[in-house]
Amino acid sequence: MSILPAFTPMDVYEKKREYYNCMNAASKKRLAELVKQAMEVREPNRNDLAWLLTTPDLDTLEIVSAVGQVRKKFFGTRVKMNFLLNIQSGLCPEDCNYCSQARGSEAPIPKYSMVEKSTFCDAATMARDVGATRLCLVASGRGPNDREIRKVAEGVEAVKKIDPSLEICACLGLLGEGQAEQLQEAGVFAYNHNLNTSENFYGDICSTHTFSDRKKTVELAKEEGLSPCSGALFGMGETNEDILDTCYALKGLNPDSVPINFLIPITGTPLSSLNELTPQKCLRILSVFRLMFPDREVRIAGGREVHLRAMQPLGLHLANSIFIGDYLTTKGQSIETDLEMIKDAGFEIEGGGPKKQQSPNGLEIRLKQSVLD
Numbered sequence: 001m002s003i004l005p006a007f008t009p010m011d012v013y014e015k016k017r018e019y020y021n022c023m024n025a026a027s028k029k030r031l032a033e034l035v036k037q038a039m040e041v042r043e044p045n046r047n048d049l050a051w052l053l054t055t056p057d058l059d060t061l062e063i064v065s066a067v068g069q070v071r072k073k074f075f076g077t078r079v080k081m082n083f084l085l086n087i088q089s090g091l092c093p094e095d096c097n098y099c100s101q102a103r104g105s106e107a108p109i110p111k112y113s114m115v116e117k118s119t120f121c122d123a124a125t126m127a128r129d130v131g132a133t134r135l136c137l138v139a140s141g142r143g144p145n146d147r148e149i150r151k152v153a154e155g156v157e158a159v160k161k162i163d164p165s166l167e168i169c170a171c172l173g174l175l176g177e178g179q180a181e182q183l184q185e186a187g188v189f190a191y192n193h194n195l196n197t198s199e200n201f202y203g204d205i206c207s208t209h210t211f212s213d214r215k216k217t218v219e220l221a222k223e224e225g226l227s228p229c230s231g232a233l234f235g236m237g238e239t240n241e242d243i244l245d246t247c248y249a250l251k252g253l254n255p256d257s258v259p260i261n262f263l264i265p266i267t268g269t270p271l272s273s274l275n276e277l278t279p280q281k282c283l284r285i286l287s288v289f290r291l292m293f294p295d296r297e298v299r300i301a302g303g304r305e306v307h308l309r310a311m312q313p314l315g316l317h318l319a320n321s322i323f324i325g326d327y328l329t330t331k332g333q334s335i336e337t338d339l340e341m342i343k344d345a346g347f348e349i350e351g352g353g354p355k356k357q358q359s360p361n362g363l364e365i366r367l368k369q370s371v372l373d
């Protein structure tokens with residue numbers, strides 16, 4: 001009697017599959033069905049997205065390749081670039097655990113009240129020079145008061161004189177009635193307010209406002225004429241169920257753009273020691289969001305360099321938009337590196353790219369990262 005285990009042909013196939021780590025036929029079919037639904041802008045099934053989040057790391061390339069077809073159908077090879085200006089930094093009374101500007105944060109960050117109109121204009125010029133088509137104006141705080149709304153409106157009106165085509169997105173916290181309308185009249189196009197995480201997990205990351213407060217602000221901004229921009233932040237200890245809850249909650253808000261942040265664990269904040277994400281997990285999360293929002297702007301926001309690392313170019317096959325330059329209180333990789341990455345990965349910059357790569361005598365000049373440097 002043989003002491004060797006009896007392998008069926010199917011066992012041998014499965015062993016080979018494991019060895020080469022390719023997706024089995026059932027998984028390929030499931031993925032193809034998800035892609036087909038997204039191509040037809042049909043909402044994916046939650047179980048299928050849950051499965052996608054738990055696929056093995058070595059299946060990631062197949063997932064990116066398949067879901068990348070959705071991105072290409074709706075956005076071709078275009079990459080939208082967004083430039084960020086922190087118009088008011090630090091000293092926030094809210095206690096969002098992930099934020100370096102929160103009350104109680106010991107992060108060594110610049111703290112200043114709202115910048116002057118001239119700084120808005122400098123940022124607009126810089127955004128245009130680097131090839132960004134959207135300028136995101138972000139202020140710390142629970143929400144703006146009337147004086148702050150007036151200052152932002154004045155800054156935006158001045159920016160619009162410099163470049164009427166530059167899209168302006170404001171992110172000023174929780175809004176009161178009528179405030180979005182004032183911003184819209186001044187020339188603001190979009191309002192960003194992220195849900196960040198699930199309703200269930202929200203109390204673990206913030207106690208000074210609620211998930212429902214956040215939702216209301218996105219709805220108010222939309223009602224008063226601004227394009228809704230709302231996304232998420234992952235890597236804070238949430239479960240896969242929380243990721244899916246966030247994704248479906250965002251879908252319910254019908255946003256035009258969906259920024260996906262990956263936690264930058266900033267020293268001096270309560271989440272500084274968290275490092276839960278891997279590049280493959282980030283790519284799976286981006287795939288889930290592309291499938292849920294096939295024809296909407298999906299943007300890789302903060303944490304791209306920290307968590308995707310060498311896999312950043314793969315993220316471009318899923319997201320159609322990135323931030324360029326620095327983040328709110330942390331440095332991004334150099335603008336030149338981002339531009340090179342986009343080109344090397346075979347993508348092109350929406351709007352034609354940098355307007356000021358060369359000085360008049362032909363010498364390349366360095367594109368500045370941030371107006372506040």
Ligand code: SF4
Nearest residue numbers: 092094096099102140
């Ligand atoms: S409200 Fe905004 S600025 Fe304030 S702590 Fe939360 S995320 Fe930071």
